[in-house]
Amino acid sequence: MRLRLSDASTVAALAEHYHAQAGICRQMALMTVSPFEDGWLELAAEWTKLARETEARVALERRLHETKG
Numbered sequence: 001m002r003l004r005l006s007d008a009s010t011v012a013a014l015a016e017h018y019h020a021q022a023g024i025c026r027q028m029a030l031m032t033v034s035p036f037e038d039g040w041l042e043l044a045a046e047w048t049k050l051a052r053e054t055e056a057r058v059a060l061e062r063r064l065h066e067t068k069g
């Protein structure tokens with residue numbers, strides 16, 4: 001699926017949501033005990049990775065749009 005510039009704000013909001021989910025997972029890791037702590041930290045890392053990939057996608061689409069502009 002190709003991202004349109006009009007979708008960029010929606011995707012950026014998704015990235016913010018993913019960052020928030022990562023934060024919640026890190027908080028859960030602080031409140032739990034081993035061995036569950038590692039699982040929460042791994043989940044936080046995956047949410048963070050998804051957020052960064054989403055942000056990169058938005059940045060790329062914006063650059064492509066500016067080039068075509």
